[in-house]
Each structure stands twice: as C-alpha cells, then as structure tokens.
Amino acid sequence: MKYIEEFQDPALARKLLDDIRATVTRPWALMEVCGGQTHTIIRHGIDQLLPDEVELIHGPGCPVCVTPLEVIDKALEIASRPEVIFCSFGDMLRVPGTGRDLFQVRGQGGDVRVVYSPLDALRVAQENPDREVVFFGIGFETTAPPNAMTVYQARRLGIPNFSLLVSHVRVPPAIEAIMRSPSCRVQGFLAAGHVCSVMGTSEYPELAERFRVPIVVTGFEPLDILEGVRRTVQQLERGEHTVENAYPRAVQPEGNPAAQAMLADVFEVTDRAWRGIGVIPASGWRLSSRYREYDAEHRFSVTGIDTREPAECRSGEVLQGLLKPHECEAFGTTCTPRTPLGATMVSSEGACAAYYLYRRLDLEQKTVSREGASVV
C-alpha cells in the first residue's frame, strides 16, 4: 500500500492531508471539473485518503464523454464515405455511436486515421489533394485553440480539401448548469487547470459570487489536487467564496491572449448538447460564418441519422455527479472498457473507466487505505 510514495513528495502530501484534517469541521462536497483530475484522484485513492467529511464529486470534464451521440453518429457516417480520410484523436475510436464505433468503420474499409495533433490532419490533406480530409474537433477550451489554428491555417495555405467536424464545449456554462440543478450538492469547485492556462480566470469570479461557491483553479498531479482541496475547504470553513489560483506555475490570470483571439476569430459561441446531460445554453463553439466552408457538417450535409442511446447506460447521472460509476447496474458486467455502453467507460478520462481500472467496487476500502497512508 503505497499511495503516498507515488506522490513523489510524501512529506508534502502528508502535510497537506494533515492540514485538511485540521481545517475541516463539517461535511463538504467538492466537484473536480476535469476528467484528468478524476483519473488522478481514483488512481491514487486520493478520495480515500481525505477525511470522511470531504467528498469529491466527479464532474463532466471529459471531452470524449460529453460529445453527444448524434455527433458520433455524424462522424461514423462521414468516415464511412469512400472519398473521406477521417482523422481523430485516438480516444474517440471506441466511443459507441448508434450500433457501432469508428474502429468498426475502419474494419469495414473506412479510412480512419489517428493523429496526435490537428496539424497532422492538415498535413494529410496536403498530401492527399484528391481526397476529403475531415478532422474530429472535440474538446474543451484547451483543445479548441489548436483546432481553431488548424482551420485558420487551412484557409491561409489554401487547402480546400480539409474540414472540421466541430463539437467543442466550454466549462463555465457547465458549472452554471450544475449549480442550477435542483439536485446539486456541490459546494466548491476544483476548476480545470489547463482550461485556465488558455482562458485565464476572468470567467469565474462572477460565477463564484452568484452561486456563493469557491472556485479553486487546480492542476493534475496528486499534490496539485490535495492543494486544491485544501484551499477550497479553507474557504468553505471561513464562509468565503472567491476564485483562487492553486496552479500558478501553468496558469496566468489573463490566460493565453493569442489563443483567445484565435478562438474569437474562428469560432462563435453556441448552445450545445452534452451527452447524457442535454442542451446547455451557450456551452459550446461552432465555426463562425466566416469559416463555414470548413464545417464538415455543412460540407457533407449529414442528416436523417437515427440516434439511439443504450437505455441501461446512466452516464448522464455519472457526469453530473449524481451517481458513482459502480452504482450503475451495468458497471463491470455488461459494461466494461472492452465492451463499453457509454463514453464514460471508453475514455481514459471517463469516470467509469477510472473506477474500473483502479478501484474496488465498494467503499469499505476507505479504512484499508487510511491504514496504508498512516504507515508511511
């Protein structure tokens, strides 16, 4: 049992934990917004090391998980066309659409390629002028600027056979939707560090004030998470609700202005459906009218798709923090990473996958890992 050794600096981890224990006097529910943070938390059992009073609720911050089924189905449809080379990040390949996924399209002869960067997809377009190259543009504020730059470059270099299937999402409207939900239990947020590297922190004070909720910008390593929890709990115990930056090594208050300018040029804010959650107003981006010719939906006019969600998948509740993955009937039985029913079991940032890979299915372990921690 060596959770704490893995934190690299056991002494600091223990100090942070001691500090949290000394601060907390009553129960608090905090939501980590980002799926990368969920992964760190489950992988290291951070939720188990924390005092019982501090509950971590997993948020909707996994771009793969929240991409609506309808968009996946459009991707499958476009990728099946013989003239198309469909490029995507690797983790979208096994996200189930209605009845199949991109892997199966590839097995059936579709030209589906995995790229590391959207610029790689642009290069594929340059090298294959007689084919249509479509890039699957999903992700939050961290991924949107690279994709925006790629569309900008396609226009600048005059590459006509490139387009983007866009399904970008924004964090602040999701926080608002979570706080507005009648079943909301969240009392503080660990905001996603890399989203803030791009967007800065200016979108959050208004939300913190309106919902009287502390928002602490937090990184992704175990020590970052503990520090984020410590600062959030401190605020809650003092009755404060401000925006704090616990990830200053990667987040400047103003974010990355060049990236923000490109976002404003290439995209415009739109309502977006989140898989399992529904439409959240102003929660996404689409290509602005100036770049409409690079919109794959426009270019391929995909319509009439019969989209069906598997009824037994409860990922919508998981993504809103209303249900823990192992409380889903299908978890580990009909739904596993090899045969996923929902995207939250596919993506490496999905809560269901994190529980499946790293977590026992019950909560009795809390005691066990506590003992483990105290041995260190």
Place this chain on the structure above:
Amino acid sequence: MCLAVPGKVLGIEDRDGTRMATVDFGGVVKEVCLEYLPDLQVGEYAIVHVGFALQRLDEDSARKTLELFETLGLLQEEFGDPWEPAEPDANGRTEQPADAGDGAAAQEAKR
C-alpha cells in the same frame, strides 16, 4: 486527450509561415506549433497540448511533472502507438478486474 505535457524546446524553425519547434518530452521528440507562445525560446519549457505550446513553465516544475508522468506511464499513454491504447485488449489491462484494496500502486507493481 486533455492531458497537457511539459516539454523543452530544442529548436525553432519557420515552416510555411508558421513558427514551429522540436520539443523534447522526456525522451520523446515531437513537432510543436509555437503560434500561441510566439516568444518562446530554445531551452525554455512549455505546457504542450495536442501539438501546441499553450503556456510557459519553469524548468524545475516541468522536470518534476515529466518525472511523475514517466513513473505513472502517462507519457506512453499520450505518445505511444495510437492504435495500441485504443485497441480493446492491446495490453490485456482493460480486462483486469480492479483489485479490491490494491488501487493504483499495486496495479502498477503487477505490470
């Protein structure tokens, strides 16, 4: 996919009017676009996401993060053969039942 990884700039060049760099991520070298951090210099560190440098990082914290990612196998996940981690049972790991009480550390030790 949302993981952003720190890397060190080895060289900078202009390609088709775009400022590009070769960046070292603890041994893996990749092409990275510098358009969003135009004044980044050779020898400096930045946080890189899907081929774009997004924010400067000081050397010390970059090194620590890289070491941690290395220990956790996250670099492999991010830069390994893209078909491999996505294949249903490429490494057999996905079908391993999560062990009661073992958590990450034990899982790691078993590999």
